[in-house]
Amino acid sequence: MFSQAPAFWSKPDWRVAALSPVALVYGAVARRRLVTAARRQVELPVLCVGNFTVGGSGKTPVVIALALEAGRMGLKPGILSRGHGGRARKPLLVEPERDGAELVGDEPLLLARHAPVAVTPDRTAGARLLEEQGCDFVIMDDGFQSAHIHMDFALLVVDAAHGVGNGRVLPAGPLRAQIVDQLRYADAVLRLGDGHAADEVVRAASRAGRPVYDAALAPRTPDRFAGKRVLAFAGIGHPEKFFVTLRGIGADIVEARSFPDHHAFKEEEIRDLLTTARDQGLALVTTSKDAVRLGEGPASVEIRQVLEVVEVEVDFASSETPRRIISQTLEAWRRRKSSL
Numbered sequence: 311m312f313s314q315a316p317a318f319w320s321k322p323d324w325r326v327a328a329l330s331p332v333a334l335v336y337g338a339v340a341r342r343r344l345v346t347a348a349r350r351q352v353e354l355p356v357l358c359v360g361n362f363t364v365g366g367s368g369k370t371p372v373v374i375a376l377a378l379e380a381g382r383m384g385l386k387p388g389i390l391s392r393g394h395g396g397r398a399r400k401p402l403l404v405e406p407e408r409d410g411a412e413l414v415g416d417e418p419l420l421l422a423r424h425a426p427v428a429v430t431p432d433r434t435a436g437a438r439l440l441e442e443q444g445c446d447f448v449i450m451d452d453g454f455q456s457a458h459i460h461m462d463f464a465l466l467v468v469d470a471a472h473g474v475g476n477g478r479v480l481p482a483g484p485l486r487a488q489i490v491d492q493l494r495y496a497d498a499v500l501r502l503g504d505g506h507a508a509d510e511v512v513r514a515a516s517r518a519g520r521p522v523y524d525a526a527l528a529p530r531t532p533d534r535f536a537g538k539r540v541l542a543f544a545g546i547g548h549p550e551k552f553f554v555t556l557r558g559i560g561a562d563i564v565e566a567r568s569f570p571d572h573h574a575f576k577e578e579e580i581r582d583l584l585t586t587a588r589d590q591g592l593a594l595v596t597t598s599k600d601a602v603r604l605g606e607g608p609a610s611v612e613i614r615q616v617l618e619v620v621e622v623e624v625d626f627a628s629s630e631t632p633r634r635i636i637s638q639t640l641e642a643w644r645r646r647k648s649s650l
Contacts, residue, residue: 315364315365315475315484315548317546318476319475319478319483319484320472321476323475325482326476326478326482326483327631328649329482330478330482332481332482333478333479333480333481333482333483333536333631334479335493336390336479336481336603337479337485337487337488339486340455340479340486340487340488340491341487341491343399343455343487344455344487344491344492344494344495345454347456347458348458349457349458349459349460349461350434350458350460351460351646351650352434352437352448352459352460353437353442354437354440354441354445354446354448354643355446355447355448355462355639355640355642355643356390356437356448356450356459356462356463356639357376357447357448357449357450357461357462357463357465357635357639358449358450358452358453358454358457358461358463358464358465359372359373359376359449359450359451359452359465359467359624359637360452360453360454360455360465360467360496361452361454361466361467361468362466362467362468362474362485362486362489362492362511363474363475363484363485363486364480364484364486365547365548365571366469366546366547366551366571366609367382367467367468367469367472367502367547368467368469368502368503368527368624369451369452369467370417370420370421370451370557370599371462371527371622371623371624372465372467372500372502372525373421373449373451373623374420374421374424374623374624375623375624376422376449376632376635376636377389377421377425378424379632379633379636380447380449380636381425383633383636385446385447385636386444386445386446386447387425387446387447387448387449387478388425388426388427388428388440388441388443388445388447388448388449388511389417389418389421389422389424389425389426389427389428389440389448389450389451390427390428390433390436390437390440390448390449390450390451390453391415391417391418391421391427391428391429391436391450391451391452392415392430392431392433392451392452392457393414393415393417393418393428393429393430394415394417394452394572395411395415395416395442395572395574396411396412396414396415396418396429397411397412397413398413398414398429398430399430399431400430400431401428401429401430401432401435401436401438401439402414403426403427403428403429403430403443403496403624404418404419404422404426404427404428404429404492405422405511406422406423408420409418410605410606411574411603414427414429415429415431415572416426416572416599416600416602416603417429417451417599419602420439420598420599420602421451423550425445425449426440426443426445427515428440433450433453433457433458433459434459437459437640442502445587447570447636447639447640450475450476453487454466454492454495454496455492457518460646462639462640462642462643462646463497463498463635463638463639463642464495464496464497464498465496465497465498465499465500465635466492466493466496466498466500467499467500467501467502468500468501468502468508468511469502469505469507469508469548469551470497470501470502470503470504470505470506470507470508471503471504471505471507471590472505472507472548473505473507473508473509473511473552474489474507474508474509474510474511474641474646476529477489477510480507486528489510489511489514490518491513492515493514493518493520496515496520496644497520497638498520498521498523498524498635499511499512499515499520499521499522499523500522500524500525501522501523501524501525502525502526502527502624503526503527503536503551504526509599523573523627523628523631523635524626524627524628525624525626525627525631526624526625526627527555527622527623527625528623528624528625529555529559529621529622530621530622530623531621532559532560533559534618535556535559535560535561535595535618535620536559536560536561537560537561537562538560538561538562538593538595539562539564539590539591539592539593540561540562540563540564540585540592540593540594540595540618541563541564541565541566541567541583541586541590541592541593541594541595542556542561542563542566542567542595542596543566543567543568543569543583543594543595543596543600544567544568544569544596544597545568545569545570545571545572545573545575545599545600545602545603546571546597546599547571549566549568549569550568552596552597552620553566555620555622556595556620561595564590564592565586565590565592567583572603573600573603574603574605575603575604575605575610576605577605577607577608577609577610578609580604580605580607580609580610580612580613581609583611583613584609584612584616587616592611592616593616593618594616594618595617595618595619595620596617596618596619596620597619597620598619598621598622599622600618601614601619604617644645
């Protein structure tokens with residue numbers, strides 16, 4: 311619906327009132343979908359990692375962290391993704407060396423570095439494909455509100471710095487459904503990062519009896535950016551989060567450029583980035599998601615030779631949190647299987 315969050319989603323604006331009648335209808339439809347969805351049973355345990363809102367909340371590194379922990383627990387995890395931004399319509403097992411972001415989306419390419427990834431709008435077919443690959447545990451990236459598949463455990467991620475914006479439902483705000491409606495079908499909440507914007511969600515989760523876990527995103531190699539003069543660019547849900555991270559590890563951002571979420575970079579845009587950085591003596595720095603969307607043209611090949619990517623990982627406040635979430639997913643799956 312929106313490639314970038316409208317400004318009125320985070321501050322008072324007349325458009326919020328104007329869109330409220332439409333949001334009321336959207337919220338009622340979203341509530342009905344959550345209540346009446348015929349979620350199909352699949353053979354494998356399913357852990358869903360979703361969020362309350364449209365836009366970025368940090369789900370991708372959370373999915374990666376949970377997949378790595380599942381592997382350490384002796385499981386063979388597979389990741390289920392819709393492949394947002396890609397054009398694949400039939401179930402497809404992602405092969406990073408073969409597939410590009412234009413086919414499977416940017417996030418699946420990153421996820422496929424850590425576990426098998428099936429991309430398809432049909433989550434049931436995707437789960438079967440992962441099972442055929444020998445996976446015994448499914449982590450579903452997104453799909454909490456809409457995927458027609460049974461979830462044994464649903465973890466909703468919320469950005470501590472941005473929260474849920476103005477707290478209104480689409481299109482008056484960023485919420486996919488009312489918070490109370492979403493919490494009714496969630497098993498836990500993960501507050502990611504620093505800030506108090508998510509306090510309302512945390513209080514609502516507490517009232518609903520849902521546990522709230524805390525974590526932060528941490529750059530893997532922060533020292534190499536300290537003192538470096540950079541041209542930073544990002545096309546993610548909240549580009550400013552990336553710029554704040556860079557400044558936090560000591561980078562001198564001389565120029566910052568924001569693009570829409572999941573932006574497919576054009577050759578002329580890439581050439582302009584190269585020229586500007588060269589003329590000003592700046593290092594080009596971006597996110598891992600943006601790096602996989604640079605295409606295959608001459609400028610794309612050139613920028614990859616000089617581009618520096620900030621890789622991040624999830625640092626959980628309690629190291630036991632990922633194992634606890636996976637264990638609870640397995641327990642719910644066993645109960646489900648025994649009741650059939």
